[in-house]
Amino acid sequence: MSYTLTTLWHDRQRYLPGILAVAFSALLIALQCGLLFGLLSISTIPIDRSEADVWIGPQKVLSVDTGQPISESKLVSRVAGIPGVTHVEPYIQRFSFWEKPGGGTDLCIIVGCRLTDDSIGPSKVLPQELRDRLTEEGSVVVDESELERLDIQHAPALLAQGRFASAKINGRPVRVVGLVKGMRSIAGPYIFCSLFTARSIMKLGPDQTVYVLAKCEDPAMAPRVVEQLKSSPLQQEEPDMSVFTKDEFSHKSRMHWLLKTKGGLALGYAAALGLLVGLVVTSQTLYAATMASMREYAILLALGIPRWRLRWTVVTQAFWIGVFGVLLSIPATYLLGELATHLGVKPLLSAELMAAAALITLGMAMFSGVIALRSLKQIEPVNLLR
Amino acid sequence: MRDEPVLQGFHLTRSFGDGETRTYALRDVSLGLKKGELALLMGPSGSGKSTLLAVLSGLLEPDSGQVLARVDGDAVDLWKLTPRQREHFRLKHCGFIFQGYNLFPALTAEQQLEIVLRWGEGISGREARERSREMLSLLGLSKKCHLLPAQLSGGEKQRVAIGRALIKNPQFVFADEPTSALDWTHGEQVIELLRIAAHERGATILVVSHDHRIVPFVDTVFHLEDGRLQEAETPVDVPPPGVRFRLEMPP
Ligand SMILES: Nc1ncnc2c1ncn2[C@@H]1O[C@H](COP(=O)(O)OP(=O)(O)OP(=O)(O)O)[C@@H](O)[C@H]1O
Numbered sequence: 001m002s003y004t005l006t007t008l009w010h011d012r013q014r015y016l017p018g019i020l021a022v023a024f025s026a027l028l029i030a031l032q033c034g035l036l037f038g039l040l041s042i043s044t045i046p047i048d049r050s051e052a053d054v055w056i057g058p059q060k061v062l063s064v065d066t067g068q069p070i071s072e073s074k075l076v077s078r079v080a081g082i083p084g085v086t087h088v089e090p091y092i093q094r095f096s097f098w099e100k101p102g103g104g105t106d107l108c109i110i111v112g113c114r115l116t117d118d119s120i121g122p123s124k125v126l127p128q129e130l131r132d133r134l135t136e137e138g139s140v141v142v143d144e145s146e147l148e149r150l151d152i153q154h155a156p157a158l159l160a161q162g163r164f165a166s167a168k169i170n171g172r173p174v175r176v177v178g179l180v181k182g183m184r185s186i187a188g189p190y191i192f193c194s195l196f197t198a199r200s201i202m203k204l205g206p207d208q209t210v211y212v213l214a215k216c217e218d219p220a221m222a223p224r225v226v227e228q229l230k231s232s233p234l235q236q237e238e239p240d241m242s243v244f245t246k247d248e249f250s251h252k253s254r255m256h257w258l259l260k261t262k263g264g265l266a267l268g269y270a271a272a273l274g275l276l277v278g279l280v281v282t283s284q285t286l287y288a289a290t291m292a293s294m295r296e297y298a299i300l301l302a303l304g305i306p307r308w309r310l311r312w313t314v315v316t317q318a319f320w321i322g323v324f325g326v327l328l329s330i331p332a333t334y335l336l337g338e339l340a341t342h343l344g345v346k347p348l349l350s351a352e353l354m355a356a357a358a359l360i361t362l363g364m365a366m367f368s369g370v371i372a373l374r375s376l377k378q379i380e381p382v383n384l385l386r
Numbered sequence: 387m388r389d390e391p392v393l394q395g396f397h398l399t400r401s402f403g404d405g406e407t408r409t410y411a412l413r414d415v416s417l418g419l420k421k422g423e424l425a426l427l428m429g430p431s432g433s434g435k436s437t438l439l440a441v442l443s444g445l446l447e448p449d450s451g452q453v454l455a456r457v458d459g460d461a462v463d464l465w466k467l468t469p470r471q472r473e474h475f476r477l478k479h480c481g482f483i484f485q486g487y488n489l490f491p492a493l494t495a496e497q498q499l500e501i502v503l504r505w506g507e508g509i510s511g512r513e514a515r516e517r518s519r520e521m522l523s524l525l526g527l528s529k530k531c532h533l534l535p536a537q538l539s540g541g542e543k544q545r546v547a548i549g550r551a552l553i554k555n556p557q558f559v560f561a562d563e564p565t566s567a568l569d570w571t572h573g574e575q576v577i578e579l580l581r582i583a584a585h586e587r588g589a590t591i592l593v594v595s596h597d598h599r600i601v602p603f604v605d606t607v608f609h610l611e612d613g614r615l616q617e618a619e620t621p622v623d624v625p626p627p628g629v630r631f632r633l634e635m636p637p
């Protein structure tokens with residue numbers, strides 16, 4: 001081992017490409033996945049920021065953005081009757097069409113929830129003042145970074161004068177009564193409004209909702225409540241209904257976005273490509289380094305030192321190249337993560353993700369060592385005797 | 387017992403290629419080397435010297451013929467062993483010096499020797515270090531233990547290579563052109579060291595060289611010409627009946 005480290009240090013020039021390739025791979029994986037997870041976490045902000053423990057929605061619910069309307073009155077009282085459930089309320093979230101003041105439409109996501117203080121929907125992402133303003137029909141709040149997409153760049157100036165920018169959603173006029181920060185979404189801008197406004201925009205009856213949210217005495221009870229709901233007569237009466245805990249639903253929604261969007265695929269593809277580049281460069285580096293020491297290795301083989309010893313040496317070199325590459329990648333990842341955050345996309349670089357990226361690239365480095373072993377096959381001591 | 391050969395080749399033949407392009411590197415070569423003997427193998431380029439060295443040292447299989455080595459009172463038929471047994475035989479009994487120095491550029495002089503003991507026989511780092519230093523000081527390199535090959539002169543590098551060949555205290559040492567990269571002063575030093583190894587340690591050493599200036603230093607000279615041995619010091623016969631061929635293998 002110490003021979004390996006000595007050799008790596010002495011011939012650092014030669015091994016550097018391998019180390020950089022590993023660092024590049026680790027960086028790419030961590031950053032790509034971090035960005036992806038960051039984006040995915042945005043897609044479930046309404047779920048994650050709500051206080052509901054159980055989500056009930058129509059059967060074909062794939063993610064929080066694709067729910068179809070269900071009947072509210074039937075559900076709310078039945079769900080409220082389940083032991084352990086302390087609070088039940090309707091919640092509306094669905095795609096709609098934002099009609100830009102200057103012409104053209106764009107997809108947006110209506111987030112309609114109860115605005116009272118005891119609401120368990122995601123209304124708490126809005127300050128009290130904005131929630132008060134939303135009680136008026138046709139009032140909406142959007143994220144300040146979405147103004148351009150919504151073609152209402154003049155909204156802040158108007159707000160400063162106490163006036164509101166106006167636009168239409170699904171043909172209904174709306175007024176932008178306030179702006180929030182950090183509520184940017186992937187698919188379309190979130191449009192926060194009251195349940196009343198949401199129903200009116202989506203032309204839903206007063207009894208229709210997309211989701212029913214329930215809060216339990218203790219979040220730990222959520223799985224049991226879900227089980228009870230699933231086995232209750234309600235489920236037979238309403239086969240269209242599906243029930244999730246908050247965590248399940250958040251996870252399911254993220255997975256939906258991960259699997260169903262080309263974006264997720266593209267990011268995964270880029271990460272895989274990074275890994276492949278790392279593999280090729282590292283194994284080539286090791287191959288060349290081994291061939292450069294061919295005569296020395298041949299002497300050792302002639303002296304009767306078993307071949308596995310030399311194989312072990314190459315794999316150990318691969319291991320250390322991996323370790324150094326990964327170590328190099330960690331500060332680089334955080335640095336570039338910072339940069340990305342400044343540019344407006346915040347990667348989610350969890351310790352688990354960093355560890356996973358490190359392990360994967362270390363595995364890749366070792367594998368590249370195994371690939372480079374073919375160089376040893378070519379070393380025959382007798383070929384050096386001429 | 388000093389006169390009994392410890393390394394013998396019988397009717398060794400080796401050719402390369404097929405049909406038209408077939409060339410014979412060795413044609414029916416028989417020879418014997420005694421314990422503590424420093425032998426020189428000479429001959430024109432392409433006469434088969436390196437081939438003979440490789441066959442005798444268990445690195446290249448002959449087409450026909452036999453190589454017998456006597457170690458620890460047993461006779462071993464080298465080319466009847468399995469490859470693993472042969473590898474183990476070389477590990478136990480053979481040292482090599484190839485053309486050029488073939489030293490790891492990243493390792494110090496003593497590490498070049500240590501690695502052989504540690505990787506070959508699993509000797510502990512500490513003992514390997516002590517033995518390596520001892521060997522290097524015998525070779526007059528006690529002050530150069532910590533230097534890298536790039537910091538050593540050609541002669542010093544070749545002495546390190548000799549140290550690597552001798553560190554296991556092998557019964558047989560095979561050297562192909564050990565002096566070709568050196569001027570005569572250093573070449574003479576190298577031969578002198580090999581002579582000491584043969585005469586004082588009792589190693590059997592076969593040196594391949596073009597250099598006639600070496601002749602006065604050696605005990606025996608073999609001449610190869612077009613794959614045939616021209617003269618041998620002692621006539622060699624087929625192995626006597628009743629010789630046991632075996633080698634103690636590691637568990
Ligand atoms: N692997 C091989 N394939 C084909 N021919 C070979 C091979 N090895 C050796 N030969 C041939 O065998 C003959 C003897 O080669 P060898 O290397 O033993 O010569 P040598 O006496 O060591 O020569 P030199 O003094 O130049 O090193 C040469 O004609 C060579 O071309």
Ligand SMILES: [Mg+2]
Pocket residue numbers: 385386435436437562
């Ligand atoms: Mg030769």
